[in-house]
Amino acid sequence: MENSNGQVVQASGVSRRFGEGAAAVDALVDVSTAFDRGRFTAIMGPSGSGKSTLMHILAGLDKPTAGTVVLDGQEITSLDDTELTKLRRDKLGFVFQFFNLLPVLTAEENLVLPLSIAGRKPDQAWLDQLVDTVGLGDRRTHRPSELSGGQQQRVAVARALVSKPTVVFADEPTGNLDSKASSDVLRLLRHAVDDFGQTVIMVTHDPAAAAHADRLITLRDGRIVHDGAPGSADEVIELMKTID
Amino acid sequence: MTSLALKSLWARKVRALTTMLAVVIGVAFVAGTYILTDTTFAAFDEIFEDSLAKTDVVISAKDEVRQESGEVPSFGADLLPKVKQVRGVSVAAGQIFTPGGFFDEENEQIGSKFAPKFITSILPEALETQTYTEGRLPRDASEAALDQDAAEEAGLGLGDTLKLASVERVAAYRIVGLTRLGDASWGGASIAGLVLPEAQRITGKRGEFDQIAIAAAGVSEATLKQRVERVVPSSVLVETAKQNAERNSDQIREDIGFLRIALLVFAFVALFVGAFLIFNTFSITVAQRIREFGMLRTLGASRRQILSSVVIEALAIGLLGALVGLLAGYGIAVGLNALFVAIGIDLPTTALVTKDRTIVVSLLIGIGVTLVSSFIPALRSTRVPPIAALLAIELPHSRRRGLVTAAAAVLLGVAGLAMLLAGLFGGADGGAAAGLMGGGAVVVILGVSLFSPRLVRPLASVAGKPLEIARRLTGRLARENTQRNPARTAVTAAALMIGLAVVVFVTVFAAGIKSSIATAVDESFQGELVIQNSDGFSPISPRTAPAAARVSGVELVSSLRAAQAKLLDGGGGKPRVSSLSRNADAVLNIDWTDGGPETLRRLTDGEAILNKSFADGNDLALGDRVRFLTQIGAKPELEVVGEFEDKAGLLGSVIVTQGLMARQFDQRDDLIDFVKLTPGADAARVQASLAALMKRDFPVAEVRNQQELKENQEEQINQLLGLIYALLGLAVIVSLFGIANTLALSIHERTRELGMLRAIGMSRRQVRTMIRYEAVITALIGALLGMVLGVIFAALIAQPLKDEGFALSYPVGTLVALLVFAAIAGVLAAIAPARRASRLNVLESLQYE
């Protein structure tokens, strides 16, 4: 499975409307796309273009008003809470912009949290490898408040990887970081895709972040307006100018 | 600022409601106590007034020292002719009004054992105030009237048999009339009417009256009273009907006034617990509103304005809570009465009485408690700097302040302990000592609460251990969450701690009493059986003992009589004076500290033997002379010839001869008869034949073996314990609301975190479990602290009682059960918050600001 390049996520005709009547907002309009296994996709677009909404629907956190999402062969828009919980445990990893870590647990405990929640034992070799990649070193037993923002976010990425999910979703994972810390986090994601065959879908505002991806999807007013390789950061900036 | 305060209150309805509930419950308890006791007193007043409605002047024997049994002396009937000749007397009649036992045809007791029942003589129509709802007046010695409520309760009607038993004798009557007096319900009390000669015969008062009722003709009550006074001896008391009713109602207030105080103590506990809840809610709310306060400050709001906005919120909550509490007080009054009835205290009732004082006190307490408890959080709100609007800051916890708090906590603890000890050993009298001890306990509790944030970490680790082992991650997270904000957890736990400290104190103390009684019974009784009034405190006929002695298998019967007297030239109180048969040493193991069995055998009418603690307490020694005032006004002077210790509390403070007891103390009836069996007799068989004898001839008496004696005492203590637990229940409920409230507020703070946990795979069930465990750990912290405090209080207060043979015993089983109970209570408190947390929408929580 690791290297087969099948499509792990397929969205067909996905629309999402918030509210009703005159005040209704169409956050997504008939979006269809698919994501290949082992690829790193960035989603960009102006504020309010529907990036987060798309990601939430792909991850089963929100339901579309129309259309379907198939994740790893399973239709997910009609799942109930128990099934979605199981889906999140087994197949999904998340990295958020803030509040990724539990302040009461140590870095390492936070890292293995998805496994603890699922009642599974971490594979020690895999764990060591992750800790090593993250560069946590002697800070394994520190609490999040004793880590820098970049370190915290790298732990969050490692946590998303620890259960070897089908897809990792990241919503502006570098939105809060300076450029050095950002590039550490992005290199970590890139590394996961290249070396562990991880599928990653990332929403970002940062052209430099998008440049780390294999594929760039651009949204405007809830529709996909561009889909292709990102090229360099400067090329991404040029592209974004044409969209705005 | 007022409208801002009220708006913000409205925006936080749920927490405002729970906070208000704390006020409501405490105030309702206070209001209910006043309403209930005022109503009871009013009912008694009504009964006394109703029964004297046609009477203008009352003559009764002087009752110098009121007896625990409630018996009053009678006086000679030869007074009546003299009274009748007084000018202005229209009608005068002698009356019998004596406590007795009521039984049905099968000699089964009617109504509650403890409720007062009176055998009375019917009065001439000109004086009688009871009306006949059915049937007619008794006409001869075979007929009786019974009050309607008692008849209904027992399922008796006209033509049925009613057996009445006085201390002296028992007889059967046919019920010919059912009566009623006024509108007040008598509660458990009941009254039977006989023709006068029969009433005198059955109560053993031939030629005697309990009182004479007089109706005036053409003169005022006061004038008639003066005229009557001139013809009667000084041993009797002449009162106007009004004076008599007032004296009776004063006595009732004295007798059951403690009830009001006891209930108010429990109400105070509930209020105290509520204060913790209010404090905590306000603290958390202020902490959560830091940004808002900061924003207001940047807009130019002064500290004072911020303060007043919080104070106005508190005022609104306090006022509303007090008003609702006052209304709920009526429910509490009814509920408390039902609780009393359930344990056999069935007091008279009438329409519920609300005095202005009840309203004023309720409002003051409700508003006062809320203001005081929210004061510190309100002050903290003024410390928010404007910059807080821009930064996610927390109010500073300086290290220095931590130290100051710790020092204050220790100081409070020490001061509270000092007060407790001063109350215990300082020699202050009853009320002041109790006040000191109660105040000391409160101060100690405040000290412990102030210090307890430091104890939260270790205690949570201990309490959380089993949960962590059972449910690794959720247990672990729950424990960590309770340790996150130790001050908050500590205050929440402290609320439960208070209730539990009192529960544990009472439980440990009661266990001590039970085991002390058991030891004392084992040590001091050699006789195998005792005969007592079934109510445990009224006397039985002196003919019981000789009759019992004739039963086969009985070697001898020894009797103890008792009366309350006043010690003249000395301290207050009403020591119990006992007298023993000469053969007492065959059944009782008296622990002599001065003298021995021969002292008792050779005791003369001019001598007394004293209980050592009574002698020490009044600085009396061998050879001293003591004087007592007795119920009939006699003042015997006695020489102290011996001293004893009495762990069983049987012998009272003083022992005198049976002769002196009869003549000077007017006591000729037995309190307890001790039965010694012939060696080799079958105890069970003898007890059965004695029981049969009692049932036939002395139905008020009951035979008990040592085991039953202990069980009977235990049962009474257990009933009292049950009542106390029920009364503490309200305080515990308030503390559970406190746990629920704190949880709800911290869940609110942790919304995003909970969303994140759900996003990475935590199930609803796991979220529920985690929250539930947080509640359980908080409850267990409270329970552990409460237990330690309760045990310490019990141990301290037991200290001065050691001399009297009181030994503490620790009911480990019960204490463990209480821990389990606390854990279950935690689970209950967590139901609503856990549900809410688990139902949070993952996406919305993640985006929550």
Ligand SMILES: Nc1ncnc2c1ncn2[C@@H]1O[C@H](COP(=O)(O)OP(=O)(O)OP(=O)(O)O)[C@@H](O)[C@H]1O
């Ligand atoms: N819960 C909601 N209720 C109503 N409207 C919503 C809701 N969530 C999103 N929207 C609207 O849907 C549109 C898309 O929002 P979305 O959050 O997906 O944008 P985004 O591309 O992530 O923007 P940003 O870059 O600012 O994060 C916006 O117009 C937004 O106002």
Ligand SMILES: [Mg+2]
């Ligand atoms: Mg977004």
